[in-house]
Amino acid sequence: MPRTLAEIVIDAKLASKADVLRAAKAAEQRGVPFVVALVREAELDELALLSALRKALRVPALDPGTARPDPEALRMLPAELCKRLRVLPYAVGVDPSGQRTLRVAMADPTDAVALAEVEQTAACEVSTSMLPLSSVEELIDQGFRGYSTQILARRRPFGDGLRVTTQRHARGAMPQAPAAAGAGGGTGEDTALTPLGPGTVPYHSVTDEADVSVRLNALVNVLIARGLITEAEYEQAVMDLIRDGRDVTGETSDHGDGGGDD
Numbered sequence: 001m002p003r004t005l006a007e008i009v010i011d012a013k014l015a016s017k018a019d020v021l022r023a024a025k026a027a028e029q030r031g032v033p034f035v036v037a038l039v040r041e042a043e044l045d046e047l048a049l050l051s052a053l054r055k056a057l058r059v060p061a062l063d064p065g066t067a068r069p070d071p072e073a074l075r076m077l078p079a080e081l082c083k084r085l086r087v088l089p090y091a092v093g094v095d096p097s098g099q100r101t102l103r104v105a106m107a108d109p110t111d112a113v114a115l116a117e118v119e120q121t122a123a124c125e126v127s128t129s130m131l132p133l134s135s136v137e138e139l140i141d142q143g144f145r146g147y148s149t150q151i152l153a154r155r156r157p158f159g160d161g162l163r164v165t166t167q168r169h170a171r172g173a174m175p176q177a178p179a180a181a182g183a184g185g186g187t188g189e190d191t192a193l194t195p196l197g198p199g200t201v202p203y204h205s206v207t208d209e210a211d212v213s214v215r216l217n218a219l220v221n222v223l224i225a226r227g228l229i230t231e232a233e234y235e236q237a238v239m240d241l242i243r244d245g246r247d248v249t250g251e252t253s254d255h256g257d258g259g260g261d262d
Contacts (some may be wrong), residue, residue, distance in 0.1 A: 003110070005035060005038070008110070009052065012055075014044050014052060023042045033085060033086050033107075034108065035086070035108035039107075039117070047131040047132065050107075050131075053130055054130065057130075059131065060089070061131070062105050062129050064139075067090060069089060069091075070092065074089055075239075076092070076124075077122060078239070079144040079236065080199075081117070081118070084139055085111075085118065086114075086140075088131065089122075090104065090129075099124070099125070100124045102127070104127070105128075107130070107131060107132060109128040115128065250251040
């Protein structure tokens with residue numbers, strides 16, 4: 001029967017039974033993984049804990065200095081789940097039959113409940129490696145922050161790339177300047193134009209001429225400014241759409257044939 005984290009910690013004399021019970025109670029009250037309460041409440045040394053786990057389990061340990069999550073692995077799990085369970089998706093393996101395996105790093109590879117949730121969410125087999133708790137948390141934050149930066153293009157200032165086209169007002173023709181008089185007489189061609197002034201009207205409104213991405217960014221900015229959504233919720237929604245395989249990059253133009261109603 002697999003050994004539990006509590007048994008491994010007590011056998012390695014990293015904590016007493018009273019410390020383990022206190023940590024278990026704290027984990028339940030705060031809704032955090034047991035390993036988090038052990039490190040934060042019972043003040044277990046992370047490296048000593050990792051060493052004890054390596055002796056008790058046949059689970060490889062990653063080097064925190066070189067471990068970097070692959071964006072393909074990050075796409076398979078929501079950021080919220082990874083932060084809640086302290087699970088870092090760092091690579092995706094494929095066997096000769098084409099079956100994918102998600103490789104994750106955890107501070108507690110004995111957490112069967114967390115692994116079951118990860119396997120169900122990723123819809124594939126999961127293999128486990130170990131990292132110290134602080135490294136798992138740090139790499140989760142760094143990985144999803146970098147992943148979000150790749151997905152979301154930098155927002156352009158509102159109005160960037162806009163153009164305004166004008167046409168003559170239907171009720172007023174533009175006056176022509178007198179023909180120039182020269183030695184050979186007038187040519188009949190205009191040599192000066194009177195500014196359009198109030199005799200012009202916008203051919204399209206500014207929002208009609210704006211790129212779709214500009215209008216969407218403006219809408220998101222208004223929603224965030226009014227407190228209807230947060231930027232974190234917006235980014236998570238985008239990542240969820242991409243993970244579900246939906247097209248979030250295509251734009252549908254609502255411009256006409258180049259003309260508009262006056």
